[in-house]
Amino acid sequence: MIWDLHCHLSGVDGRTPDERMAQLISYADRVQVERLVVFMGFPWAQDPAPEEFRRQNDQVLQALSHWHDRAFGFAYLNANFPEESLLELDRCVRNGPMVGVKLWVARRCADEAIDPIIRQAGELNAAIYQHTWFKVGGNLTGESTPLDLAALAGRHPDVPLICGHTGGDWERGIRAIRSSANVSIGIGGSDPTAGFVEMAVRELGAERIIYGSDIGGRSFASQLAKVRGAEIPEAAKRMILGGNLKRMLLPILRAKGLPI
């Protein structure tokens, strides 16, 4: 059972969200990925105004509309617009079919302005995916590092959080969130560098690691290889490839009556 935490409509052939989603599903079938979590539409916007993140979420809702048995959606929000983000969270998650939240690079998550979004998402049992990077050349102004996420996790110790990309530089990222027990890592969207998943299992335990690909910018192949090729027990691979994400989403999926 493979569930993919991290899929985009961008970078995929097709004129419409429906065409792109059909493409993604056909490739997913080739590598035995059963479920896809999709967030953000196209083209991308780093600091989207409310009308723009609503438009992108509409694209995802459209893409999901024929694939509720194969795909889930996370709502793209922007902490620079907390009130509008809360309304969008209600629209897409509380009253809609989405099951999580995606926060990208508009505002660093260490900033307390993000807290109302985190609190409300936590109350809804929505998964929270925060993009993070440790770029040696310097991050974007609003781009979070795993240390920012650790600070956020400290303010919300009962809310599960996902450290997107594990900070890219995973040797630093794993250390940064190691002591934050409510933080899991998303391993997608970086080169398939050997040793990544082995270190994560050693330092965090397999239960805090979630497979994702970051397609269409990446391939399923390179990202699945991080788990397939890791020298870890088969039981750990099963947890990383799907078990952990399923466990995280189970309460909200059940509450919404979505297929599991």
Next chain:
Amino acid sequence: MIVDVNVNLSRWPFRRLSHDETARLVAKLREQQISQAWAGSFDGLLHKDVAAVNARLADECRKFGEVRLVPFGSVNPTLPDWQDDVRRCHEQHGMPGIRLHPSYHGYRLDDPRFAELVQQATERDLVVQLVIRMEDDRTQHPLLRVDDVDVTPLPDIVAAVPNLRLVVLNGLRTLSKASIGQLAASGQVWFEIAMQEGVGGIGNLLKLVPLERILFGSHFPLFYLESALLKLQESELGEFQKRAIRADNARKLLSTS
């Protein structure tokens, strides 16, 4: 069976790798049905005694029979008497090719020494492997940051050396579609798939490069070997295409040596 044109022996300078002992590397290659691997040496990135690097590489490759390790020696044209490294790779070690790391050796492709090196290698009928990058530039060690190789001058150089056989390693993540197309059209240029990304990546690459110019490469052991293997599964390829990429194209390339 598979021919992997992008493998390295010895130690990655910044991290121990699970398969950086040659015996373990060979066992893993064999387990995955890789019968031949074109091997460079991580030592070639930073060591100045390149002759010793290449001698160790040749010796190490000779030790293992289960998988044929084909040594590709390093040449750094910024070092004095680099010409003798080319000679030794060819005459002393019987290597079929050399592997170049311009970004780690500190020269650009418009440096006249690069053109001279390519010319000398071609006169000796050596395949030239050109490494565009080793790792994501965002995750490099802060004290050792190197840019990707700028390939802008390369099509003209390829066109000027008609018999040159050039294999681009680790280029497909960062080279633009236009650069790839221009390079493919400039002469005998091959590309390997280690850093090909995007969903259905090999299928996309086939829109830019003729099938016969695509090679299987893994960048193992720095990358998980399974990455390149799974790319053959992710893209919808016919058996003829798979055979060509897995082995036939590489065998033809070396058989013309």
